[in-house]
Amino acid sequence: MTLRMEEICEVRPPLSGELQSRADRTPWTEKRRQFIVYRGDDQVGFLSFDLGFEEGLVIYELFVGERHGRQGIGTAMLLEAEKIALSLGYAQLVLRPEVLNGRLSGEELTCFYLKREFRRSATYEGLLEKSLIDLDCSGEIRYGQSRRFCSHGLIERMERA
Numbered sequence: 093m094t095l096r097m098e099e100i101c102e103v104r105p106p107l108s109g110e111l112q113s114r115a116d117r118t119p120w121t122e123k124r125r126q127f128i129v130y131r132g133d134d135q136v137g138f139l140s141f142d143l144g145f146e147e148g149l150v151i152y153e154l155f156v157g158e159r160h161g162r163q164g165i166g167t168a169m170l171l172e173a174e175k176i177a178l179s180l181g182y183a184q185l186v187l188r189p190e191v192l193n194g195r196l197s198g199e200e201l202t203c204f205y206l207k208r209e210f211r212r213s214a215t216y217e218g219l220l221e222k223s224l225i226d227l228d229c230s231g232e233i234r235y236g237q238s239r240r241f242c243s244h245g246l247i248e249r250m251e252r253a
């Protein structure tokens with residue numbers, strides 16, 4: 093199974109019904125990057141980020157089409173989000189879990205992120221964060237497991253799945 097991500101801007105390609113309604117709720121701005129995820133010709137996911145926050149790269153929306161759920165796509169999109177964050181110079185991913193439809197409960201959604209190494213922010217209530225780098229005892233930046241995953245990239249990971 094191969095996934096690919098395509099960035100969309102102000103002028104959007106035709107989107108499938110589910111993804112169109114997500115994109116409609118996420119207006120394009122210069123400070124927001126948005127991606128459509130494809131599996132073959134199928135549009136299976138939507139991912140958007142807000143730039144410019146000192147806490148980290150904000151995942152504004154992570155959405156997988158209903159019939160494509162529970163096949164590892166959301167997890168692969170999070171790993172790709174890490175790669176994007178690092179490439180933009182962010183050391184952390186942050187998000188506020190918010191159920192976008194009735195597919196899973198708030199508790200299940202939070203659990204989805206906690207199982208993927210997000211932690212509750214000590215500073216901002218309700219915020220989850222995932223650090224993408226560590227400082228070792230000499231103060232050197234060490235890229236952790238996240239970086240290792242990222243170097244495989246979305247496509248290779250999905251092929252191995």
Ligand SMILES: CC(C)(COP(=O)(O)OP(=O)(O)OC[C@H]1O[C@@H](n2cnc3c(N)ncnc32)[C@H](O)[C@@H]1OP(=O)(O)O)[C@@H](O)C(=O)NCCC(=O)NCCS
Pocket residue numbers: 153154155156157160161162163164165166167168187188189190191192193195196197200201203204
């Ligand atoms: C949250 C979401 C992105 C997960 O994507 P996904 O591709 O289904 O996730 P994966 O296949 O990588 O991982 C599956 C895990 O997600 C969680 N999950 C997904 N669907 C679930 C459901 N219907 N009920 C309970 N848990 C669910 C579980 O933790 C599951 O792990 P498990 O299969 O071992 O139980 C997807 O369910 C979604 O788009 N939901 C609607 C949009 C939304 O609320 N987004 C959150 C914005 S903050």
